[in-house]
Amino acid sequence: MKKQKNAVILCHNYQRPEILLGIADFAGDSYGLSVEARKTDADVxxxxxxxxxxxxxxxxxxxxxxxxxxxxxxxxxxxxxxxxDVRQLKSEHPGVPAVCYVNTSAEVKAECDVCCTSANALKVIEAMPGNEVIFVPDKFMAANLQARAKKKIIAWSGKCIVHDSFSAEQVLEYRHSYPGLKVLAHTECLPEVVSLADMAGGTTDMINYIAASKEKRFLIATECGMSDLLRERFPDKEFITPCSICPYMKKITLENVLEALEKEMFEVKVPENVREKAKKALDRMIEIGK
Known part of the structure; x- marks a missing residue:
């Protein structure tokens, strides 16, 4: 079906294992998928x-x-x-550049100066002019970035239901139960969780950290689909994964992927005036990320 349609299947690291490990042409985080989408020769x-x-x-x-x-x-x-909401924030802070996490709609991206991912957020923020930046929508990521950033971050109040579920108490309990455990936390986690982690970042950061580490046991504080990918790539290592499932990611199944390709259904459309503005923010992110 992929050959017939000249299609490519792009897959986020949180997908079901039968999709992530079975049919994906490319798997990655938000940034990696953005870059791959930009360079693909596929029609679909x-x-x-x-x-x-x-x-x-x-x-x-x-x-x-x-x-x-x-x-x-x-x-x-x-x-x-x-x-x-973005327009209101900008009116309250005139002249302050607006940075949006890629976990936003096209309309929100269109109102911002630049996008970022968990992997490049600090680099993007520090590349902005002035001493302040607006950061939307993740309040926990903003707090974690503020601990490392030189600029003042003006944050929105959003949060991810998956990463909000991890607690400092959990991390301490696992450290007690598994001596020598290395803790990897997503930067969407609460600051008190991130402060206890050996490494905090996006999913690609986690993969790179594990690949370079001689340690054998890791706690992964992110969506538990990530553990399927890690166990496949690093069979000699042990992954402790307090399971927090993204119900939205799990809406994608093998059956509805096949149906979407067969019928070319559920096509995503973005109004051209919105697309052009949002593309500038994404292009700037990719340029800064090089």
């Missing part, structure tokens, strides 16, 4: 991720058909803010 992109990710692929590839296998694959973080 089947995006196994949540809606804002598929929108990003469409923004970068307006001439291609982008499909999302389930319309229910939303995002609690992306839905926490609207374009109107």
């Amino acid at each position: 992109i089947a995006f196994c991720g949540v809606h804002f990710m598929a929108e990003t692929a469409k923004i970068l590839n307006p001439q291609k058909k982008v499909l999302i296998p389930s319309l229910e694959a939303g995002c609690s973080l992306a839905e926490s803010i609207t374009a109107k």
